[in-house]
Amino acid sequence: MPAEGIPITDADFKEKLEHAAGVLMFYKKLCPNCKALEKMLDKFFVANPDVPYLRIDSEECPAAMAAFNTERVPTICVLQDGKVVARKVGLMNLREMTEFYQSA
Amino acid sequence: MKQSRDFDLLILGGGMAGMTAAIFAARANLKTALIEEHACGGLANWTNTVENFPSHVSINGMELMERVLAQVENLGVEVDQAAEVERLELAGPLKEVETGEYLYTGKAIILATGRQPIRLRLETDSDRIHYCSVCDGSAYKGKKVLVVGGGNSGFDESLYLLSLGVSQILMVEALKECCAAETTQDRLRAHGNVEIRTCTTVTAIEKDGQGCRVTLKDRTNDQSRSVYVDGVFVFIGQKANTLPFRGVVELDRYGYIVAGPNLETNLPGVYAAGDVVQKDYRYLTTAMADGTIAALAAEKYLRDAPAGEV
Incomplete structure (x- = not known):
């Protein structure tokens, strides 16, 4: 099953992410690497159903992109209490993602 | 111990060749699994506009491939994306593909792993x-x-x-x-x-x-x-994704799979399709032709094989 995630927008990112924890993905709809990463995340969230999944469409949310100092997609951030504690740009496989999340 | 998943036909690679093969295999009532390392769509996902595909004057590559994937899934093909292949067994009568999560077995296999940017x-x-x-x-x-x-x-x-x-x-x-x-x-x-x-x-x-x-x-x-x-x-071209096949499947000097007229390789029950095959022209349309032929040839191989041999 595809992991849907919680969409975050320019209008609500300050409020929704202020104390957020989980995995935040910056993506573009027609980005091939984002698509591949999403397929991997589908599996990651099946294995980690309690981890919140937050998503920001980079083309629709320039303010959020700027606030997180992010220019490239896909970018994955691990959030703890609203702070970015780990960040990775580009592709990861499931094993790498699991290690990345656990070491954050 | 990984969960075993058993099929008539395995297809490695979810680009146009692999997905076309999946459509033809499913319609021939073969129990088929399509295993893709990243996301289905292949190099077409990286193409902003496709303008040489009959029936579309101009279409985004990813949009086109999403339509093909929907058709594949609608036919009941088991599609496993983001599946990292850890081990392959192609030489024996039963083909095995071990991913990070499952052990897939098939009586025949089509290699459609395409190319990647250099x-x-x-x-x-x-x-x-x-x-x-x-x-x-x-x-x-x-x-x-x-x-x-x-x-x-x-x-x-x-x-x-x-x-x-x-x-x-x-x-x-x-x-x-x-x-x-x-x-x-x-x-x-x-x-x-x-x-x-x-x-x-x-x-x-x-x-x-x-x-x-x-x-x-x-x-x-x-x-x-x-x-x-x-x-x-x-953007300086692509190279064949054939590293896992080296020493097992016959490759040419550039790393492309050498295949016969029905896309059979040097191994019984192993077929190849799409950009990964040694040939002169590589387009979505030629990949579709390859996928069609490889699936029909694999189906004939399975049908003609004496009972119990595959």
């Missing part, structure tokens, strides 16, 4: 070298970029970069002429902020402030010059 072979400290304009192009709005490669991808991606607001493009091509389709070349050349240099290669890239300093060599006189650009996008 990386620039330069030692560099710059992190401004990119292979995906959709992923990384937005960071260069109002900036100058170097595009390496004057083929269809180079021109198509340059047009996309301009649409994102890139202010200036310098394109270099190592050959005497660019080999992209004439219509695409005309479209890019019509932009005043695009400079194209043929017979030119990139010999060095160094980090320089927020951008990079690139050394370009003119192959006609061997003279070099240095230019500053904010980023570099590389």
